[in-house]
Amino acid sequence: MNFSTETQTLIEGLIDWFQVILTIDFARYLFGAGGVFLLTLLGRQWLATRKIRTKSPRRRQMMREFRASLITVFVFGVVGLSTKFGLEAGWMEIYGDIDDYGWGYFAFSLIAIIILHDAYFYWTHRLMHLKGMMKHIHWLHHRSHNPSPWASYSFDMPEAAVHALFVPLALLLLPMHGLAMWLFLGHMIIRNAMGHSGYELFPRRWAVHPLLGWLTLVTHHDMHHANGNYNFGLYFSWWDRLMGTEHPDYLARVTGDPDRCRAPLGVTGAKENA
Known part of the structure; x- marks a missing residue:
């Protein structure tokens, strides 16, 4: 050859x-x-009842x-x-x-x-x-x-x-x-398509479950598109929690309970602009 x-x-x-x-x-x-x-x-x-925002794309x-x-x-x-x-x-x-x-x-x-x-x-x-x-x-x-x-x-x-x-x-x-x-x-x-769907397709109670709470629900990534300073994770929330980049209102938003607001586990949230 x-x-x-x-x-x-x-x-x-x-x-x-x-x-x-x-x-x-x-x-x-x-x-x-x-x-x-x-x-x-x-x-x-x-x-x-699971639509995250009023308007649709x-x-x-x-x-x-x-x-x-x-x-x-x-x-x-x-x-x-x-x-x-x-x-x-x-x-x-x-x-x-x-x-x-x-x-x-x-x-x-x-x-x-x-x-x-x-x-x-x-x-x-x-x-x-x-x-x-x-x-x-x-x-x-x-x-x-x-x-x-x-x-x-x-x-x-x-x-x-x-x-x-x-x-x-x-x-x-x-x-x-x-x-x-x-x-x-x-x-x-x-998971990628679900994260951009605009509907909370997971059970909302998962967000506060001791184990399932580490999964990023749809609301997690939807909030990133609304405010690019927070919620950078894909499948899990542990990096956002550890690095202080999870939106402090995430749990309140996904559960509908305003008392669920929390401070991230790590440093102050990211300051980059989307």
Whole structure:
């Protein structure tokens, strides 16, 4: 096999991989954002008491979010090529046989990647809110002041790249079974779409549960879009609690009990402007 044939084979392989990633990520976006959107649309009467804000996002805004999300899917595909290189080079591993590591590791890896993603999201999100970075990286997402599920992928290109880099970085640390990776990616988009739905889709009492209270309910992220100085977490509230960036009115807002206002556990809340 000569060099020209090897190069052509490599290029064809990369194109095929790119197309697969585009298809998977677009389908995942449609399934997550579209599914949650349909749930809130068809169930709007049943969910009326769970609506977080009086007004609903306009169709023009949702179309903008969808168009921006198509660009994000493209960026995810480009960055996803690094995963292809990592797998081919043996730096990363997505395995197919549970017995290679066992069910215990399967569960551990799934929990670990969710916890790692939450930490990655919190700290990169905080950085994006710095005054010198906000307008260049995170501004488009916050144009959706009152977001819809279609805002799940509505990012500036640099922000899309930051989000996409998590998977190859995580795979450098954690071998993942293919099913565990699918479960993680499905969990990611569903939680993301729910967080932008505008309806409190979780039981409100979870916010004050000793264990479930560490989960971020929909109101948590909705308040971030309303006031970008607080609530930077994705799945869990512990980083916001620890770093003093959870909105002090969050529990009062989500439970409807004004006596639930609390001071954060950590330092004074962030001062960056959204």
